[in-house]
Amino acid sequence: MNYCPRCGVRLADAEPRCPLCGAAPSPEAPLAASAGLSDFPAEPAEPATRPEGRTGPEGAATPLDGLKRSERSRLALELLALVFGIALVTTLLVDLFVNRALGWSRYSSAAIAAVWAYASAPVALRKKPARALAALFGVTIALLLGLDAADLRLSWSLSLGAPLAAVAFGGFALAAAAIRKAKRKGLNVLGVALGCVSLVALGVELVLDLAALGRPDLRWSVVVAFALIPSFALLFYLHHRITDRASLKKLFRL
Secondary structure, X not given: OEEOOOOOXXXXXXXXXXXXXXXXXXXXXOOOOHXXXXXXXXXXXXXXXXXXXXXXXXXXXXXXXXXXXXXXXXHHHHHHHHHHHHHHHHHHHHHHHHHOOOXXXXXXXXXXXXXXXXXXXXXXXXXXXHHHHHHHHHHHHHXXXXXXXXXXXXXXXXXXXXXXXHHHHHXXXXXXXXXXXXXXXXXHHHHHHHHHHHHHHHHHHHXXXXXXXXXXXXXXXXXXXXXXXXXXXXXXXXXXXXXXXXXXXXXXXX
């Protein structure tokens, strides 16, 4: 049996040199390494595994270990409420301290409350996308009304803000429903998006015309719709005739 005089590992008789350091083998075991001699190649040690759900160093437990997903959602909602509540109270106190009255903080308070609702609704309703979208629409309407009512009167929120928000959310909901209903998703997703953009453009100009003129006078939205219709038709043709089995990830190699 041969040994490496530098590494102290046992070497096979046929080994001309130590694979680790290149030293010539010696029939005598080194005294410094005689207590811990091992064969080469040694069996690799199995890596230490961390318990499932633990992300701390060396498998250490984290505060979130053992919490169910519903409990984590409640914790996230509590943290969001705490963070945005502190921001809301801070802006109100600063405005009162500086101006001795509520001025600009009325606008910032409405915006902070809306952002809190935008962040909390998807967490609270993550398994109910339709309800989450409806909640976000309600938050948007409330934000527009709050911003408009900050000067103690309603002027533009009912005639412009709410209808425009309804058009935008309606187009998004229609696109989401059409995409979800599709059995195979590919280029038809882009086609649905273009079609909904055309409808939203028509709805936006209609709302603006009714608010400004009192009657519909569609012009630029019709141009947008006619410009997108050929692309809309082409994408659906390619999806159903050529790339019926191609997904967006495969098509664009995402």
